[in-house]
Amino acid sequence: MKDDGEEHGESARRGPTSADKVLAVLSLFxxxxxxxxPEGAARRLRVSLATGYRYFNTLVAAGMLEKLHRNRYVLGPAIVELDRKVRAADPVLKLAQPVMERLLRRLREPAAILLCRYYRQKVMCIHQETNRSGEPVSSYERGTLQPMFRGATSKVILAHLPPRIIVNLWRDHRREIAATGMGPSFEDFKAALRALRREPVNVATSEVDEGRTGIAAPIFDANGRVNGSLSIVLLSPPAGTRAVARLAIAVQAAAREIERSRGVTSDKGSKK
Amino acid sequence: MKDDGEEHGESARRGPTSADKVLAVLSLFxxxxxxxxPEGAARRLRVSLATGYRYFNTLVAAGMLEKLHRNRYVLGPAIVELDRKVRAADPVLKLAQPVMERLLRRLREPAAILLCRYYRQKVMCIHQETNRSGEPVSSYERGTLQPMFRGATSKVILAHLPPRIIVNLWRDHRREIAATGMGPSFEDFKAALRALRREPVNVATSEVDEGRTGIAAPIFDANGRVNGSLSIVLLSPPAGTRAVARLAIAVQAAAREIERSRGVTSDKGSKK
DNA sequence: ACCTATTTATCACATTGTGAGAATTAGGCG
DNA sequence: CGCCTAATTCTCACAATGTGATAAATAGGT
Structure with a gap:
């Protein structure tokens, strides 16, 4: 399977490689x-018990797993270390974080700001800033996935995805798309996306967390492709149309700001 | 190599397995x-170019790597997703986080609270809470490693590590230990550790970040082994001995609190 | 539409991953 | 403190598959 739902699986002449299966262990957790x-994983992956132990041992050696107890393994500290490197290397995050903090500081009401991106037919949260430390405003924290068709954050990305991916999404999620009202036919779906694209922001309520309202703007990269989205999540329903409009302008401005500062550290830089 | 510096590498009859080398790619980043x-990694890992591409492809398929551009790969979103699962599954973190927030709220001065743990002869930060959103109080954020012998956070863990690990640390870091003044001989080292153990907290200044002071207390698990440490990091040097004493009592109390609530979700629970 | 660097496919060979079972270890419980 | 059983490693033989060298194909940039 490729990075989105491509490849129906036609010409795969060779089975999964050994390393594939070792990595597959991680996604069991x-x-x-x-x-x-090791026993449970071996049974699940259709390999022998001995091989199950072998897989666990290589993962433990890499720090990707950790032995808690006799027969109990959990995901290991190497993952924490790697995620730190991901954060440190992520140019969008680096640019967005100060912008998100500034945006949040302007808000009076309990809120969270989300930075999200497309990943494998879903949308993943990359970063969250919030002004309420006690009760969480949004459950949508770093590393969490949401379906492509629910929530302002997702839909504003969906709207701008390249046609190839849209086709795959339709192929793999026809049922779900129909359920969210984006029409029974592919034409309906495309029309719905066109409608979404016409609005500079997307607003949705109670689609991710009950009672919360999301106001999301897309973020584009230097080539004009969607890179992700920036969202304001409100704990309580916004006061009125004027309040929403004010926040919509604020997210858009912040998204534009992230795009603008992008040029400096863009990947189009030095080639060799 | 085992999870600490064991195994000098004596009876390793078989070389690194294929999956080992695939995972080794990740630690290049x-x-x-x-x-x-793929080319650079192949050269570094002493494998052919074709194999370099194969390794990258399996890692991309697993989401552990992501293709940025033609010849440019970075660590991928699967790592972010996995780290989320690590956080969600970590019982210590779950218990500690509210305690850390409460502790922080009691402090007037710019500060950060750290939760750390032992990992492969180093100490890793698991979580940081801070009351200064702009300038970072401590660079020691989640996923970062610090040497075992520098900083209050590290030393308070070091002091309580089991003998087997202490021996290995001495074997592998003799030079470094001597440099930090814990004596030229193993006896000196053990004496230094005994001295550290006598104090309920450890205080150190400018050992991790310039000008910062750390005040750290150990956290023990149900069997009395060190599980990690909890630290207060102060942006500016504390006012005086009384201030330090006050903070020392506060971290200790918080550490005890984490230990107390541990029982409920402890791993000693249901066996089968 | 070119042109070159990047990426994949082919293939033959030997390395090594694999399963079955024996041997060993380690933890819990009496 | 030492058993006793479940957990883990070891052994070994065989075939599967990972590997390198080279050719073919692809994809970006100009």
Missing amino acids: SAERPVWS | SAERPVWS
């Missing part, structure tokens, strides 16, 4: 099931 | 060199 044993 | 090409 989830919030619901954060602890695995 | 660093803050100084966050972008790699």
Whole structure:
């Protein structure tokens, strides 16, 4: 499977490589099931018990897994270390963070600012800033995924995705798309996207967290492709149309600011 | 190499496995060199160019790498997703975070609270809370490593590490230990550790960040082993001995609080 | 539409990953 | 303190697959 839902799986003459299966162990771990044993993983991956132990040992050696107890392994500290490197290397994050802080400081009401991006037919949160430390304003924190068709943050990205990906999304999520009202046919879907594209921001309520309202603007890269989105999430419904309009202008301005400062550290730089 | 500096490498009859080398690609990426090409990695890992491409492809397929451009790959979104799972699954973090927030709220001065743990002969920051959003109080953020012998946060953990690990540390870092004044001999080192252990907290200045003072207390697990440390980092030198004493009591209390609430979600729970 | 650097495919060979089972270790419980 | 069983490693033989060298194809930039 490629980075989006390409390749229906036609000419795959060779099976998954050994390293593929070792890496597949990592994706067994989830919030619901954060602890695995070599035995359980071996059964799940259809390999022998001995191989299960071998996989776990190489992952432990790499720090990607950690032995908690006898038969209990969890995701390891190497992941924490790697994520630090991801943060340090992410140019968009580096540019966006101060902008997000400034935007948040202008808001009086309880709110969160989100920076998100496309990833494998979903949208992932890259960073969240909030002005409420106690109760979380949004559950949509770094590393969390949301479906492509729910929430302002997702939809504003969806609207600007390149046609190739749109086709794949339609192919793989027809049912879900229809359920969210973007029409039963591909033409309806494209029309819905065109409509979304006409608005500079997207506003949606209770699509990610109950009672929360998201106001999202797209962020484009130097080539005019969507890079992600910037959103304001409000704890309580906004006072009125004027309040929403004010916030919509603010997110847009912030998104433009991120785009503007982009040029400096852009990837189009030195080629060799 | 095991999880600390064990195994001098004596009976390793088999070389590194394929998956080992694929995972080794990830550790090439660093803050100084966050972008790699299959060619560069292949040269570095002493494999052919074709194999370099193969490794990169399996890592991209797993989302652990992402193709930025033609010849430029960076660490990928799967790492961000995995780190989210690590955070969600970490019982210590879950217990500590509210305690850290409460502790921070009691402080008037610019400060940060750190939660750290032992990892491969170093100490890694797991979480930081700070009351200064603009300028960072401490550079020691999540995923960052510090040497075992510098900083209050590290030393308070070092003091309580099990003998086996202490021996390995001495074996692998004799030079560095001597440089930090913990004596030229192993006996001196052990004496220094005993002295550290006598104090309930450790205080150190300018050992991690210039001008910052750290005040750290150990956190023990249900079996009495060091699990990590909790630290207050002050932006400016503390007013006087009384101020330090007050803060020392506060971190200790917070550490005890984390230990107390531990019982509920401890790993000693349900066995099968 | 070119042109070159990048990336994939081909293929033959040997390395090594694999499963089954034996041997060992380690932890919990009496 | 030492058993006892589950967990983990070891051994080994075999075939699968990872590998390098080279050719073919692809994709970006000009």
